[in-house]
Amino acid sequence: MKWQGFILPAGLVLTAEACARIFGISSDSLAAPSQILKAAWMLLADGSLFVMTGQTLLSAVAGLLLGGCAGLVLAVVLGLSPTLTRLLRYPIEALRPIPSIAVLPIFLMVYGFGYRMEIAIIAFACFWPNLIIGQAAVSGIEPRLLEVSRVLGLGFVGRVTKIVLPAALPRLFLAFRLAAAISLIVSVTVEIAMNPQGLGYELMAAQNSLRPEVMFAILLYIGLLGWGLNALLLFAQQRLFGAAGTAQVPR
Amino acid sequence: MSRLQRAGWAAASIAVGIAMIGIWQFIAWHKLVSPVFLPGPDQTWAALVDGFENGMLGEQTLETVERMIYGWVLASLLGTGLGALIGSSRRARELIAPTLEFIRPLPSSAMIPVGIAFFGLTKSMVVGVVAFGSIWPMLLATIHGFSAVEPRLIEVGRVLKLSRLQMAFKIAFPNAMPDIFAAMRLGLITALILSVVGEILAFQGGLGSHILEASRAYRSPDLFAGVIVLGMIGLTSNLVLSFLEARFLRWRRP
Structure with missing residues (x-):
């Protein structure tokens, strides 16, 4: 990042602080940067802050692992079987466009407030990117590799663990990175909309109790968290897979 | 694959879908999952029909779709307009793009409390939040599309003595179109999600309030009917955009 990138945020912060100092605003919706x-x-x-972060991240990670693994398993099965892919095409296309927030009331009814409801919704949201990208990754494996596995007489499990997963790994990681971003977004959304825990709830609570300085502090922190998570996974992807990881995702 | 084979597979896939609904009905009839949580497809269908014929479901669907589309159109116009301004100037890009990159991973729903703080819990707030939340993909894609123009095309434009405005409309904008379309699709889904979240929070009617009330009262058939309508909105809007994308980008096909 070049130094010019810092001008705008620094300018905004200074202007806001100057305005607050000079005009002495005391507002329900704005706060000075120093506050x-x-x-x-x-x-x-x-x-x-650590408690809220822990609550949000615990739900996000648990949902990501549950939904991501389920999506991955189905992706491998569908990627290796064109027949099943064709058979499940319409059911998947009918279920996929359900927005993740729409399942919130269902899981709210089943689990009530708390971790289980939030994790179930995140798992639902993380299932789809892993399934769609994973399936494309697995079905795009060099066919000769699969022929090799046949010649070697590998069973299904051996074929998956020794040939399919290593060959598809760069793009599976890409799917994982997308799903990780989604898991954070969905957990914060669920907390804002309904679930009384974590960063999203505290953000909403700060707004409700007319403490804009706390609201903006949490908002900036959530941004920092998402940005850091993304940067970390991007770094890991480039480090682990190099150019192979940056391949285009099919739309 | 021949046409006949393709039709055969499509029929088989639809049959699988129908079989899944059959299994769902079986589970509901034999009460393998508590009927409080899982209504059968027959009950869900009845709630759907009843909701559209006698209830508020049609009106609520319209409300949600209206909110989604207003917010999305607003975000698309502002996003591509601002993106074009920022993207066509190198200096503006250097100044503004890093800040936008920081905002991008911010969950758009996190802007809802800020929106409420500024606009209050009103109907226009929901539209404003929807627009604000779904503007980022459009904005970033337009900036990217405008800044990633093939250098030779720019040279051609210079040789033809195109003005800045002509350059933007004749070269940069067509170049950015695929990016913008992909982002508009993403933005539409975000807009739908944000409309529902806004309705859940602000109790401003619409499908968000419908499914929340149904879930609070344990009226699961109504809840499932609402979820199905939301899925249909997502499916339809995606199909419409795919169709438009195929039409508008026809010139790109070799």
């Missing part, structure tokens, strides 16, 4: 910083420090100091 936001102070609120962030308070959240850090009393440890509540």
Whole structure:
């Protein structure tokens, strides 16, 4: 990132601070950057930021693993069997466009508030990218590799673990990266909409109790968290797979 | 694959779908899952028909679709307009793009509390939040499309003495179209999700309120009917956009 990139955010922060100082605003919807910083420090100091982060990330990771693994298993099966792919085409196309937030009331009814409801929704949301990209990755494997596995007389499990997964790994990781971003987005969304825990809920609660400085502190922190997660996974992808990982995703 | 074979597979796939609904009905009849949580397809269908004929379902669907489309159109216009402005100037790109990259991974629903703080819990707030949340894909895709123009095309434009505006409309915009279309598709799904979240939070009618009320009252057939309608909205809007994309990008096909 070049230094020019810092001009705009720095300018915004300085202008906001100057406006707040000069005009002495006390608003229910805006806060001076210094107040936001102070609120962030308070959240850090009393440890509540770690508690919320833990709640949100626990749901996100659990949902990602559950939904991601289920999607991956189905992706491998469908990727290796064109017959099953054709048979399940319409059922999958009918279920896929259901927006993840629409299943919220279903799981709310089944599980009530708490982790289980949130994890179930995140798993539902993370299932699809893994299934769609994973299936494309597996069915795009060099056919000669599969012929080799046949010649070697590998069983289904051997074929999957020794040939299919290693060959498709770069694009499976790409699917995982997308799903990880989705898991964070969905967990925050569920918390904002319904579930009384985690970062999203505290963000909403800060707005409700008219504390804009806390609201903006949490908002910025969520942005930082998402950005950091993305940067970390992008780094891992480039480090692990190099150019193979940056291959285009089919739409 | 011949046409006949393809039709055969399509029929087989639809048959599989029908068989799945059959299994769902079987589970519901034999109460393998508590009927409080899982209504049968027959009950869900009845709730769907009843909701459209006697209830508010049709009206609520219209409300949600209206909100989604208003927000999405607003976001598309603003996103491509701002993206074109930023994307066609190298200096603006260097100044603004890094900040936008930071905002991009921010969950768009996180902007809802900010939207409420500014606009209050009103109907226009929901549209505003929908637009604000779904603008990012359009904005970033347009900037990318405008900045990634083949250098030779720019040279051609210079030789033809095109003005800046002509350059943007005749060279950069067509070049950015595939990116913009992909982003508009993504933005439409985001818009649908945000409309529902906004309705759940703001109790402003629409399908979001419908499914939430149904779930609170344990009226699961109504809830499933609402979820099916939401799925249909997602499916239909995706199909319409695919169709438009195929039409507008026909010139790109070799």
